[in-house]
């Protein structure tokens with residue numbers, strides 16, 4: 599358990615005892631907030647994102663506030679060889695990964711007929727293929743040890759088709775389905791898998807996807823990334839399979855289960871349209 603000293607959260611575990619959590623997309627947004635929660639709870643951290651400068655700034659912030667070690671690895675998960683490079687780096691450094699957070703991901707708004715195919719194929723690579731590849735690599739040592747936790751960033755987008763962000767919604771449906779299936783396969787192994795399904799959250803996501811003016815991000819409340827991260831961390835530590843932060847998000851996810859798909863697609867389209 600962490601203790602407080604001079605206003606700074608200190609882990610009571612020594613370096614040899616501290617497990618390491620790998621967070622992809624850990625330099626900003628929900629990923630950085632997850633890294634903070636993990637550090638506060640005594641985990642050393644390995645951060646992955648593209649920008650080395652941003653990673654090093656995040657590492658400095660985490661090490662300045664918590665008594666943990668932060669490793670950084672600059673990698674572009676759009677590149678199919680990136681997961682192997684991350685795994686090799688950590689293996690060569692002799693850093694076992696107790697917690698894998700597959701957080702890196704992005705969206706793209708617009709009619710599918712008009713959107714940029716290359717960007718969408720990159721999205722499938724990051725949101726789906728890299729997440730699957732990293733899970734495959736880090737799972738084997740977790741099963742051998744009989745312990746490990748995997749937190750996959752899905753979204754409330756996973757629960758219905760998403761016109762005007764068709765590929766993104768479909769990618770998150772994959773993450774949810776994959777995570778739930780894997781969680782069942784791994785029961786009794788000591789390894790748990792949690793799909794975290796946030797609704798709209800204040801990060802760079804909306805501007806990167808070009809959806810900042812959508813009804814979803816302007817009409818309804820937008821969550822804070824630190825609240826989402828805390829919720830996701832607690833759910834992961836409790837071994838929950840699906841974690842949906844926020845009452846409204848839970849309600850919408852449940853309602854979608856009992857509604858005709860054509861209707862849920864229409865509602866999602868309304869939410870994705872600009873005001």
Ligand SMILES: NC(=O)c1ccc[n+]([C@@H]2O[C@H](COP(=O)([O-])OP(=O)(O)OC[C@H]3O[C@@H](n4cnc5c(N)ncnc54)[C@H](OP(=O)(O)O)[C@@H]3O)[C@@H](O)[C@H]2O)c1
Pocket residue numbers: 622623624625626627628629646647648649652673674675676701702703704705724751752753754795796797798799800801802803804806
């Ligand atoms: N914000 C929301 O409303 C929301 C809602 C539901 C689910 N989510 C999901 O939550 C996850 C995190 O999103 P966020 O909102 O925190 O987004 P964000 O603020 O845009 O942060 C994205 C993070 O991923 C990294 N990243 C982006 N592309 C990458 C790549 N090709 N290779 C490696 N790292 C990459 C970014 O750093 P670099 O740019 O330096 O690479 C950054 O650290 C995503 O999977 C997203 O789909 C977000």
